[in-house]
Amino acid sequence: MVEMAARHARASFFPALGGDLPTIVRAEGIYLYDDAGRRLIDAAGGVGAVTSIGHGVHEVIDAIAAQLRTVAFVPWTQFQSEPAQRLAEAVAEMTPRGLNGVALFNSGSEVTEGAVKLARQYWLARGKPDKHLVVSRWQGFHGMTLGASGFSGHTQRRRKYQPMIHDMPKIGPAYAYRCADCASGSLRCADELERVIRWHGPENVSCFIAEPVVGYFQRIREICDRYDVLFIADEVMSGFGRTGRWFAIEHWDTAPDILVAAKGVSGGYAPLAVLAAHEQVVGALRHAGTPWVTGHTYAQNPVSAAAGLAVLDYLQRHDLVRAAHERGDQLRAGLQGLIGRHRILGDVRGMGLLLGVELVQDRATRAPFPVEAGMAFRFGRACVEEGAAVYPGQSGADGLVGDHALVTPPLVITPEQVDDLVGAIDRALTRTEGTIG
């Protein structure tokens, strides 16, 4: 038995080399329960913003079980399934104007890569074979695969693989806390897209991909239209209600050519990502008679689709998009109220229940902590001690340093639970400050 335990400790090396993370044994509503009997608010939303409708929802579990009993898997290159068809119809109904062509995948990385491949095929179908470059933003994240790393700007997640990455052009991040232009409402950072397109030659640029949460997307849309560049909205985190609208792009009163989303659409009950393409994009492929070459084994999966249908139904029936807006305002105000009380809390930002905090060594100068101090991770552990799981990360300030944590609780969080979460983060900040020598 002892030998077995030792073997298990060795076998599990990811993500902690020692395999020694706390074990979650149960989850219900907004709470995770670990094997030490602790109850934690799941304010990490799983990883990022997955847990949308909370844990243990019976309707979703029943829908998945029923689909498993009916048909668990179909050879999707030759057959279709009823839930995949129904989910495609439902997504097409919800997405912004014209985004009526829907495909189902399993992860954010798969679907962002799928989107840039679809953009490429669109230009081939339109007789513009030179258009291949994918422009994105430094600090933007679009996936961990080597392809997605090429058009992702998350420096820390790219650096070790840099020699293997097929790099794509990037513009600077839209970062109001650290960019005077963005803070002043200037469009200079959006206009950088135009400069980069011109430098590389519009005839070579296929698409621009970004998360439509920060930035000026009406200007981005204008620039893309001017230079015949497709705009891909990466709503892997922000989609399906998290920001207080069905899709974050709706806050900008404009629409992309391709929208991708994942996490919240199945709320953690099954791996699911969706792509919705404008009818002109799909129409060009149809007209050219060139089907989209892409897909992974578990694409168009009927069980994931059944989970997605049940989650969307739950979001609608419980009016959770409005709840995300209201509870988001409450949570952001609560966290902003902590700024004066904690010298390390530099900024609180975000939309709806997609919120984040940035920690700094000096609030007046906004100077970050040295990266080796691991402040974000100290804060993450302090939150767990105080009853909340947030999602810490580093290197956001300039690509090398910076400490932040995402605070993305499920959309079903109640007003009282929001207060509890603010209380836990308040105590965790005090605890973290206590670790500074």
Ligand SMILES: Cc1ncc(COP(=O)(O)O)c(C=O)c1O
């Ligand atoms: C905006 C965005 N795009 C893409 C991805 C990649 O998704 P996945 O981890 O499911 O591959 C993520 C993951 O966090 C994300 O936040």
